[in-house]
Amino acid sequence: MTIEVTAGEPRLDALCVLAGQVRELMDAVALTDVGEEELTAVTGELSALTGRLRAAARTTPQPFEVAPDGTLRHLGNAVTGAANPHALPLAVERAPGGGVRAELVFRPLHEGPPGAVHGGISAMILDHLLGQAVAAAGLAGMTGTLTVRYRAPVPYGTPLVATAEHTRSEGRKSWADGRIALPDGTPLAEATGLFVTPAGWLQRGPAGQ
Numbered sequence: 001m002t003i004e005v006t007a008g009e010p011r012l013d014a015l016c017v018l019a020g021q022v023r024e025l026m027d028a029v030a031l032t033d034v035g036e037e038e039l040t041a042v043t044g045e046l047s048a049l050t051g052r053l054r055a056a057a058r059t060t061p062q063p064f065e066v067a068p069d070g071t072l073r074h075l076g077n078a079v080t081g082a083a084n085p086h087a088l089p090l091a092v093e094r095a096p097g098g099g100v101r102a103e104l105v106f107r108p109l110h111e112g113p114p115g116a117v118h119g120g121i122s123a124m125i126l127d128h129l130l131g132q133a134v135a136a137a138g139l140a141g142m143t144g145t146l147t148v149r150y151r152a153p154v155p156y157g158t159p160l161v162a163t164a165e166h167t168r169s170e171g172r173k174s175w176a177d178g179r180i181a182l183p184d185g186t187p188l189a190e191a192t193g194l195f196v197t198p199a200g201w202l203q204r205g206p207a208g209q
């Protein structure tokens with residue numbers, strides 16, 4: 001597996017590859033049927049590996065920062081961060097007609113009700129996408145409210161499309177709508193959210209820059 005982050009940052013590349021491997025490990029744990037002895041042996045090996053990583057540790061994840069190429073990135077983000085094993089990671093891009101979009105495939109690891117994705121996981125994805133739609137309109141903010149309508153169970157193991165767009169703003173408050181849908185556009189979960197730009201961000205930006 002290769003995940004290229006930014007040319008010239010080999011340690012960050014290696015960290016993202018490690019995070020990808022841990023994602024595979026998490027999937028394997030969620031689905032494994034090996035016997036008790038093997039489970040215990042693997043647990044011992046993982047405990048040793050965890051100790052090696054903790055030999056030099058920080059107290060916060062990879063930061064929201066300006067990358068060497070001038071773009072903003074957040075490799076530690078729980079939804080999009082390539083260096084965060086918890087993240088899908090979601091690759092969000094500008095949608096041709098405005099707003100933002102991301103293609104995604106949930107995994108069995110994300111199961112809530114039997115055979116479908118946990119509603120909180122869908123809400124997390126929508127929260128992020130709506131927030132990024134607001135940010136794409138130049139109005140980055142923190143989620144104030146998020147309302148999700150679950151129209152149909154969200155499947156895992158199948159390609160889906162998530163989209164969102166900024167709808168309006170009043171002062172520091174901005175609203176966005178979004179949805180997770182089948183590739184043909186059939187909506188499975190729809191959301192609307194209010195994002196409030198903290199006063200401090202107007203002076204310093206969300207990365208404190």
Ligand SMILES: CCCCCCCCCCCCCCCC(=O)SCCNC(=O)CCNC(=O)[C@H](O)C(C)(C)COP(=O)(O)OP(=O)(O)OC[C@H]1O[C@@H](n2cnc3c(N)ncnc32)[C@H](O)[C@@H]1OP(=O)(O)O
Nearest residue numbers: 127128131132135140142143144145196197198199205206
């Ligand atoms: C520069 C560009 C770079 C691009 C950059 C890229 C960024 C990349 C995108 C990442 C996208 C991430 C998307 C995930 C985003 C999270 O997951 S954020 C985590 C979840 N949310 C939180 O933790 C928020 C916690 N709450 C807070 O920090 C604060 O309460 C808030 C929301 C910032 C508001 O605090 P505040 O600024 O002190 O608000 P305040 O002055 O009291 O109120 C301002 C207005 O907002 C209203 N309001 C405040 N809170 C609420 C609320 N919860 N509900 C309704 N109304 C509210 C007030 O009523 C008031 O309205 P008006 O009276 O003006 O009409």
